[in-house]
Amino acid sequence: MRAALKRFARNRMAVLGACVIGLVALLTALAPLLYPAGAFTLAGPPLQPPGLRYLLGTDALGRDVAAGVVAGARTSLLIGLSAALSAVLFGSLIGALAGYYRGAVDIVLMRLTEFFQTIPAFLLAMLLVVILSPSVFSVIIAISAVSWPGIARLVRGEFVALGGREFVLASIGLGASGPRIIFRHLLPNCVSAIIAVGSLLVASAILLESGLAFLGLGDPNVMSWGLLISAGRVTLRSAWWVCTFPGIAILLTVLSINLIGDGLNEALNPRLRER
């Protein structure tokens, strides 16, 4: 683990990404202190340009864009992390079952996975949110529902590769149960791959969430970057700051998470170790 951290620290871009995410997390934590009134409060006159009073300007209703960006960070991180986590858990389970048991179980689960993979992810997410009625919970469900197939295929592949190894055969020979082999022996051996791909899922989940909110399919009671951009789009030509800053926030966050993901991949993947 120490060695992995060291290798990660050697990747400057990944460290930079981690710093940006750390800053976003810090802002999220400080949000109640910085903007105690919340992001929806009508803070002042509408469409004020960025300045000392309103750091990033105000939107068409007179809400502070800075407060919106900070509150949006919380929503994006919350939804990105929970959606990615649930997708990883579900995808790993499906992949593990298919990869360990093979045969009929494998065929059924992998056809199901392919079925989900062939449906355009964003459209399926939109449909799910509309059916479940927009809320933070339904957005998380929708994003996880379209994100798990990649993980499932990855885990299955790893399991198939590891399935014939001596330590697995030894475990079987010693009479270990299926679940024990899956969770004690096989999963820990592919955890590095899961972490690397899972971190990239966080980035795509944040993008999906922003896209949904932009189309008005986010939770209307929760501030998010997509909602800010969609609200600012109509005033784009007269008040550039309303959608520019949340856009930059999305860009930086997603880029940083991708950099971290690459860094983790390099640090944890034994095949890339000696690069």
Next chain:
Amino acid sequence: MSGIPTPHLSRRALLLASAAMAVTAPPAAEAQTSRPGGTPTPVPGGTMVMIVNPEPATLATYAVSAGNIPPITTQIYEGLLTYDWDLKPQPLLAKSWTVSPDGKTITFKLQEGVTFHNGAAFTSADVAYSFMEIAKKVNPNGPVILRELEAVETPDAMTAVFKLANPAPYLMMSLSSNNIPIICKSVFEDTVPMQNPSANRPIGTGPFKFAAWERGQFVRLDKNDKYWKPGLPLLNRIIARFIPDAATRSAALETGEAHYAAYSAVNAADIKRMQANPILGSTTRGYGTTAATSVLEFNMRRPHLAKKEVRQAICYAIDRQFIVDNILYGFGKPAVGPLSSVFSTSGWFTADVRRFDVPNRLEIANKLLDDAGYPRGANGVRFGLHLEINSFGEQWLRQGEYLKQALAQIGINLTLRSEDTATWLRRCYTDYDFDINEPFYSAGADPVIGVHRHYVSSAIRQGTTFVNNKDYRSPVVDKLMDDATRELDPKKRADLYHAAQKQMVEDSPGAWLAEVQYVTIFNKKLHDHTMGPLGTYEAFSRAWLER
């Protein structure tokens, strides 16, 4: 403008035209002659491009009341009447009319020498068929507007006599080309109206003939050379273009590619920029029969909203000027009651009602809620309600976000719920599973057309959209509105409406937020396009393009 041929007038033709004009027009030093007031003299010819948004699903205006159809179909179909700026009836297909003293018989004398675009002569039989077989049976507004119409008699080819069961003063306000288009009987006889071949290839008597509809692109209308008004229309052609993207629509006007855009075709946020453009003009006229108002509907079946104090407190909490300034971008004015101030010309509107725009409104609202028995809890919240977000565009989400803040001031925690259109409508008008709804209504030219159904108890019809879903049952208002429906004397009718408005504002079954002011954006080369209160719901028979 790709793919649409634009007829160009040659230099020689232009010279000839101006020479011809010089004979008839007062002498002028320049080639461009002037009418009194400095406006240039109309020249015939040219192609006008108007933006219609969104593209209509059908052109069967006689059976579908969607607002994006009439800008096209009123060029083709004509009604019996049109209206002047004071909303007084003026002749169109009806040359003259008389109303019997008891108000139960209206005799129309029709224009002679009018033919439909297919060559058939226009007679009283077409009028009778249009009203009795089409409008009364398939027009969605038919049951309201024509409720009292029992028969249309045709003593001769140029006379149509309307027999009413009871007086219906609003009927004379509802006979425009948009309300009841006159269709050709021989085209429709023995067919299902919606499946008639002319549904999407309309045949009327108007100044322009239907030429082509390229789905997703445009509808082309050509000049009717045999139009019954001599010398009209002036334009050779009208192209109604469909551009789904708002920014592209604005750009089409700014580059001169399109000449005219009415209603919400131009994004409110863009209007100020367009008004500063030297080639574009703007007008707020031509929406006299729209009377569009944004409102809140309170579900009075819910325990909190069953209390009048709570409903009034919500009304007090809302800053309507804020909504006008920041959500409508200044294009509108605060509403004071269920009738739009557009009805002040007719005398029906009154501002003498309980006013919610008083300086100490928040104080009053908080007191009302205290008195109603809802003290603030430890977190400052009295109780929570849900707001159903209108799904017809994002300005309604903005309004919802504002309302959430406004109600927080009086300790009501408003939770926003946004759903797709079908679910939203079912929740609010079929399941009645809502607290507050934020719809948007057009009153039409008369309160009977678009106001009554939101408030009278007989309009509590589960499953019908945009009627009384509030469970508002006031015998007083029911009686006043019912009397106003039949009252012929304008003064007495105004008194009835004044009393009804007072009572409704006092009861506050809803909150009236803002009267929306639409803006038409046009190219300054296009003249005489907005000639009456119907605006874009009337034919461009006198419109012309300067070249």
